[in-house]
Amino acid sequence: MxxxxxxxxxxxxxxxxxxxxxxxxxxxxxGDQGSNVYEAAAVNDTHEIRELIRATRGAGSEVLEFAAGSGRLSLPLAAAGRRIVGVDSSPSMIALLDDKLAGRHAALRSSIRTVVADMTTYDDGTRYSTTVLGCISISLLDEDQRRRFFRGASAWLAPDGVLLMSTTDTTVLxxxxxxxxxxxxxxxxxxxxxxxxxxxxxxxxxxxxxxxxxxxxxxxxxxxxxxAIAPAVLEAELADAGLRVRAVRPVATPDGAHPIVILEAVWA
Ligand SMILES: C[S@@+](CC[C@H](N)C(=O)[O-])C[C@H]1O[C@@H](n2cnc3c(N)ncnc32)[C@H](O)[C@@H]1O
Structure with missing residues (x-):
């Protein structure tokens, strides 16, 4: 340009x-260069970690994490005992996570499986009881992509499964x-x-x-x-795909940061 x-x-x-x-x-x-810039910005960012550890407590089987990126959420979730399938469409972001895993002890390494894939078409043949889309990454998808992603839930969300998805509470942006x-x-x-x-x-x-x-x-x-997608908009889009929001949980953010909530969606 x-x-x-x-x-x-x-x-x-x-x-x-x-x-x-x-x-x-x-x-x-x-992207290739940008992932290192993102990593530098995210390295000290702890938002959502405590809330997601709490929300995934008791997850017996693997947790499917979309937009896992360089593992800002995946690594602490794995350290807290979760087994993670981390999906991201950016090979550079996944490479950063793989590099970090290579330097960790074997138990942590074996707790995270990484996959380069687009979340809007994801299907590995398993339906997970706990799925996570954190860091308000749903906001990176346009309306069509979100429709595809939510419709795709029948491929990856178990009948009694929960999707934990964070978003900005735009009512107070x-x-x-x-x-x-x-x-x-x-x-x-x-x-x-x-x-x-x-x-x-x-x-x-x-x-x-x-x-x-x-x-x-x-x-x-x-x-x-x-x-900036209001939680009510996501709720309506989830409903179109047969999902309902059973809880909205606030996320602790520093003063001046955008307010964030985690929506807990289940099959209606
Ligand atoms: C805000 S970052 C979040 C990364 C990490 N979860 C964190 O908390 O730092 C958003 C991530 O979404 C990924 N992403 C964007 N569109 C995607 C898609 N369609 N499918 C899978 N990942 C996608 C990007 O590559 C990026 O790694």
Missing amino acids: SGVSSPVLPAALVEALGDHGGDVVIADLY GDTTGRYQDFPGLSGQRYRLFEEIDLLDSVRHVGVVDLDDLRKDPVTVFLTHVR
């Missing part, structure tokens, strides 16, 4: 790129225009994360740039778009 006029970039990021003048390369935050946050990269990079909510389209645009790259040409911007 040349220039920075694309409307999908947060305005404050466009401003930061303003003096750059060279080419801007847009990369997926979960604040305005993040111009908001940014700095965090260090795994090799000491100075990353700046910009985010902006497009209230009209209900999308949170998130872009990350290495501040030192602003002096280079081209500069890479790592981008993802997180839809």
Whole structure:
């Protein structure tokens, strides 16, 4: 991409790129390079972990975790005794998880099986009694993808199974225009994360740039778009697929962070 006029970039990021003048390369935050940027941002992020450990207590058989990524949730769940099948469509994110597992003790290694696959068409022939889609990753799917994913539940969710799915409670979403946050990269990079909510389209645009790259040409911007989907919308979509929400559990988040809830969905 040349220039920075694309409307999908947060305005404050466009401003930061303003003096750059060279080419801007847009990369997926979960892609080859981006996965390391995501990892650096996620490394100290503990949200949802306690709640999901509690919610999966008593899960006797394997837990199917969609959008497992680099294992931010999978590893603590496995350390708490769960056996996990971690599914993610990004080979780079799964490679990060595999690398982490290679360095852990055998018991933990054997507790997590990783699979590169698209959650919207997932079918490994097993119907699981506990399935997890955490880190508000449902927001990465558009309406058609969500429909496919929920319809697909008949392939992976047992008749008495539960889907634990987190989402942003958009009823209390604040305005993040111009908001940014700095965090260090795994090799000491100075990353700046910009985010902006497009209230009209209900999308949170998130872009990350290495501040030192602003002096280079081209500069890479790592981008993802997180839809703000109200729990009521997901509830209606789940109902279309024959699922009902039996509980909505709040997730503890730091002050100023987006409020998150975990929906517990079962067959209606
Ligand atoms: C926000 S990250 C969450 C990763 C991890 N669970 C965590 O808590 O840090 C979202 C993940 O969803 C994955 N993803 C996006 N679309 C997907 C799809 N259709 N099927 C499977 N994984 C997908 C991305 O590759 C990424 O790893």
